Amino acid sequence: MYVAFSAATGVVFEENYILCWSFNTNGTVAFLNTSDFPSFIPRDIKNSNARLTAGITTTCVVLLVVVAASLVRLKRKQYRNLIEEWKMEYWPHRFQYKDLHFATKGFGEKQLLGCGGFSQVYKGVLPTNGLQVAVKRILRETDDGVKDFIAEISSFGRL
Incomplete structure (x- = not known):
């Protein structure tokens, strides 16, 4: 039996080839002609x-x-986050809930100014500039309550 093979290993890949073989169970095995093998x-x-x-x-x-x-x-x-100066003076402001919660001392009873059908009004002091504000908080989210709240905010904005 004759077997001709080639093997190469590298860092990324490995290549193994059986180039040819010759096998015989009875008698002499035929000689391999290596002149046809590929160049290495x-x-x-x-x-x-x-x-x-x-x-x-x-x-x-x-x-x-x-x-x-x-x-x-x-x-x-x-x-x-860019807010122009004229917007700060004339336009309605947006505040994060955590700032309003802090300003009203957690919407505490001592800060409560009044309440209506769908909301409560609290006294607060803004942590960023010390400005006193009134914070209106919706008690329950009903369609009528939200509509009334939006109408009220729109009226404030026009004033």
Whole structure:
């Protein structure tokens, strides 16, 4: 029996080839002609460089896309929080619930100024500038209560 094989291992891949064989159970095995075997010249260095170049290019493109997306998101966040001075003076203000909760001392009984059919009004002091405010909180979310609240806010805005 004759077997001709080739094997190569590397960091990333492994290649094993059986090139030819000759086997006989009775008598003499035919001799292998090795002149037809492929040449075992090392792989062209160009292939390794092409893979490296492709990997680096792909990594750079992915990083560029991530950086661009981060910059766009940051820019949007800046514009979202941008409040012009004339808006601060004349337009209705928006506050975060946690700031209103803090300003009214947790909507405590001592801060309660009055109550109506669908809401309660609390006295508060804004933590950012110490300004005294009245905070109206809806008690229950009914369609009529929300509509009345929106109508009231719209009236305040026009005033």
